[in-house]
Amino acid sequence: MATEERKxxxxxxxxxxxxxxxxxxxxxxxxxxxxxEIYANDAIFDGLVSGMQEVGRLFEAEEYFVPExxxxxxxxxxxxxxxxxxxxxxxxxxxxxVVIGTVEGDVHDIGxxxxxxxxxxAGFTVYDLGRDVPLDKFIxxxxxxxxxxxxxxxxxxxxxxxxxKVIADLKKKNPNVKIMIGGAPVSGDIAEKWGADGYADDxxxxxxxxxxxxxxxxxxxxxxxxxxxxxx
Amino acid sequence: MxxxxxxxxxxxxxxxxxxxxxxxxxxxxxxxxxxxxxxxxGLNQLQYKFAKVHLDEFQMAETAVTTHKLFGFDACVxxxxxxxxxxxxxxxxxxxxxxxxxxxxxxxxxxxxSEDDMDITIPRDVSERxxxxxxxxxxxxxxQALKDDVCIGSxxxxxxxxxxxxxxxxxxxxxxxxxxxxxxxxxxxxxxVIVAVAKAYEKAGVDYLTxxxxxxxxxxxxxxxxxxxxxxxxxxxxxxxxxxxxxxxCGKTNDIVVPMMETGxxxxxxxxxxxxxxxxxxxxxxxxxxxxxxPYNVLVSGxxxxxxETMTKCLDxxxxxxxxxxxxxxxxxxxxxxxMMETVxxxxx
Numbered sequence: 001m002a003t004e005e006r007k008x009x010x011x012x013x014x015x016x017x018x019x020x021x022x023x024x025x026x027x028x029x030x031x032x033x034x035x036x037e038i039y040a041n042d043a044i045f046d047g048l049v050s051g052m053q054e055v056g057r058l059f060e061a062e063e064y065f066v067p068e069x070x071x072x073x074x075x076x077x078x079x080x081x082x083x084x085x086x087x088x089x090x091x092x093x094x095x096x097x098v099v100i101g102t103v104e105g106d107v108h109d110i111g112x113x114x115x116x117x118x119x120x121x122a123g124f125t126v127y128d129l130g131r132d133v134p135l136d137k138f139i140x141x142x143x144x145x146x147x148x149x150x151x152x153x154x155x156x157x158x159x160x161x162x163x164x165k166v167i168a169d170l171k172k173k174n175p176n177v178k179i180m181i182g183g184a185p186v187s188g189d190i191a192e193k194w195g196a197d198g199y200a201d202d203x204x205x206x207x208x209x210x211x212x213x214x215x216x217x218x219x220x221x222x223x224x225x226x227x228x229x230x231x232x
Numbered sequence: 233m234x235x236x237x238x239x240x241x242x243x244x245x246x247x248x249x250x251x252x253x254x255x256x257x258x259x260x261x262x263x264x265x266x267x268x269x270x271x272x273x274g275l276n277q278l279q280y281k282f283a284k285v286h287l288d289e290f291q292m293a294e295t296a297v298t299t300h301k302l303f304g305f306d307a308c309v310x311x312x313x314x315x316x317x318x319x320x321x322x323x324x325x326x327x328x329x330x331x332x333x334x335x336x337x338x339x340x341x342x343x344x345x346s347e348d349d350m351d352i353t354i355p356r357d358v359s360e361r362x363x364x365x366x367x368x369x370x371x372x373x374x375x376q377a378l379k380d381d382v383c384i385g386s387x388x389x390x391x392x393x394x395x396x397x398x399x400x401x402x403x404x405x406x407x408x409x410x411x412x413x414x415x416x417x418x419x420x421x422x423x424x425v426i427v428a429v430a431k432a433y434e435k436a437g438v439d440y441l442t443x444x445x446x447x448x449x450x451x452x453x454x455x456x457x458x459x460x461x462x463x464x465x466x467x468x469x470x471x472x473x474x475x476x477x478x479x480x481x482c483g484k485t486n487d488i489v490v491p492m493m494e495t496g497x498x499x500x501x502x503x504x505x506x507x508x509x510x511x512x513x514x515x516x517x518x519x520x521x522x523x524x525x526x527p528y529n530v531l532v533s534g535x536x537x538x539x540x541e542t543m544t545k546c547l548d549x550x551x552x553x554x555x556x557x558x559x560x561x562x563x564x565x566x567x568x569x570x571x572m573m574e575t576v577x578x579x580x581x
Contacts, residue, residue: 066452067409070402105328105335115453132326132338157528157558158336165333184451184483185558187529202451 002036007016010038014047014079019054021071026079033083034153048076049121066110073117080121087123089098096122099141100151101129103162108155111182115151115200124149135166142177152196154183164194171195238277245306246439249383252553253440253476253498255518261547261554262577264307266385266442266478266501266522268559272334273566274298282562283329283457286313286337289366293373296535299560300382303569308378309385310370313337313561314444317389317429318397319362321352334562344399347407350418352398358425359432366434375437383439387480388426391419391444391455391465398422405452412461423465427472440476442501443469451505455491455542463491470496478522482557489514504530512550522555532561536571538559543575 002010012031026048032044055072058064064072096188098119102109109131119126127145129137142150150170154160163181170177180198181191191199242259243251251258274295275282285291292310299305315325315337316431324341344350355361375384389397395418396404409416433563446455447463472475479492480501489511492500502508502511506524515521521547525531530542543554554576 062450062454065450065454065457067405067457070406071409074406104333105338106332107338107340108401110405113402132340135333156336157561158334160528161561161563162333162335185528189529190533193533 002038007038011047014043017046018051018072018075021075023075023078026075030079030082040083043083048079051196052076097125097145097147098149099127099147101133102131102153103159104132104134106154106159107131112153135162138166139169147180151180157185160185167194167196243270245382246380247552249306258261261576261579262306262553265556266387268312268564269299269309270295270312271299271564272562273302282334283327284329288550289581290368292370296374297377304573307383308374310374311367315423315481316363316367317394320358320364321396321398339397342398350414352421354421354424359428364429364432368432371436385440386433386438387442387444388430390443391422392462393445393447394422396447408461419465426469430473434475441473442478442480444480446482449481450487451483455487458488459491466495486510501555508549508551520552522553523551526555527556527558527560531568532564536567539568539571543572547579
């Protein structure tokens with residue numbers, strides 16, 4: 001078991017690897033974390049995700065743009081792939097599965113992939129339908145997997161309109177399903193008008209929202225742990 | 233209304249748009265676009281299916297002229313989709329022939345599949361491939377249909393946006409950072425394609441051309457990368473276009489309006505995310521700034537009053553012409569389109 005100091009060092013290495021989009025260093029840090037018996041959950045949340053939070057800040061400050069963010073995401077995945085098999089599943093009282101995809105007529109999937117990454121990090125089961133997805137497929141997949149969250153993405157005004165139909169159909173078939181829409185042309189007004197539960201209009205917001213979601217999971221995790229400590 | 237029209241309109245749409253590009257005064261602010269503006273009203277009148285109008289020069293031209301005929305829009309633009317150049321380079325497109333929804337064609341098969349494929353050879357007859365000849369015919373047909381009353385516009389993609397269509401955007405973005413020389417070489421090759429297509433459209437009789445480089449928006453790329461990697465190629469394109477020209481970039485653009493002007497385009501086109509009052513200050517009184525209403529959230533889903541407010545604000549902020557931030561979404565309600573046209577007719581500076 002690593003000392004507290006060594007643990008800090010490894011977590012910092014993972015964080016920096018993501019920020020500086022250094023895939024090799026992320027792999028190394030992840031392996032060191034495992035070798036030295038640091039919890040995979042901690043390495044992910046306090047190392048990789050913490051790095052991604054800083055990337056989000058740099059993006060918002062316009063120091064980083066989409067190319068940098070994509071490279072940071074590659075570094076995060078490089079570490080995550082090593083750590084994931086060792087993650088302890090937490091009972092958070094949420095089912096944690098999500099259907100995600102870019103709507104028919106749209107072949108852009110970068111925003112969708114960034115959001116997907118955060119769900120991967122959070123340990124959700126992600127059913128990724130890819131891009132240019134026929135609208136019915138979202139509904140079929142939600143019913144098949146009984147996922148409680150569906151994320152629809154569209155990059156262009158010309159493709160966004162199809163979302164309206166999917167939202168209505170999904171809500172009709174399963175009123176409890178939560179729907180998040182994302183993409184450049186999407187707005188709070190549209191989300192409300194069409195009955196979506198959340199929206200993100202750019203990569204910053206998508207990342208911020210996804211981080212928020214993951215952070216609240218992290219909080220739940222800490223609460224669950226504290227509870228477990230109190231009632232052994 | 234007709235009295236108002238008689239009072240304020242002393243030019244044809246064509247004269248108005250041409251004068252605008254020449255930097256001369258117009259009877260009223262022009263209201264037009266360099267991007268797609270087909271409407272469901274027009275399609276329904278002709279009983280054409282959206283998925284088919286991209287594939288037939290007669291249907292394309294007939295549909296394109298309806299927006300002027302129905303609403304008095306100051307221009308007619310073909311084509312309606314963004315795939316012509318990629319198709320000429322061998323990409324396969326999907327027009328969604330079986331869909332009941334309005335879906336624009338997309339690329340279903342890319343040309344470049346890995347970094348190693350990036351050294352593409354451009355066919356000499358690239359402007360005779362794919363649907364480029366079809367669009368040329370549609371330009372000529374539309375011109376015949378509207379005689380000398382209305383300008384015919386068309387558009388080509390910018391080199392970076394075209395690169396994002398013929399290869400994975402993900403890879404292109406990362407390589408533009410990791411290997412800018414490699415990407416620069418590809419952009420140079422694509423510049424030749426774009427110029428060849430633009431020349432073909434000019435020969436067919438187009439009156440003005442818009443270069444759509446939305447892939448280079450500051451939402452995605454840093455202004456620094458825009459200037460270093462993309463601007464030189466855009467300059468080369470505008471140097472070779474002889475008709476009046478527009479550079480269009482959507483999304484965040486306030487930090488790149490100066491280099492957009494430096495491309496050599498006659499005008500810049502920006503969307504609703506641009507603060508036009510700032511842009512006007514930055515570029516001065518004589519610069520042509522087109523924009524910047526939201527073609528969906530205002531023109532399609534707003535009320536006629538909201539349309540009026542938005543168009544008035546665009547003009548108050550200092551646009552040289554009322555012009556949408558993107559393609560006009562076809563289902564625009566006729567009363568909204570009319571409200572837009574009325575607003576520019578009645579506007580007083």
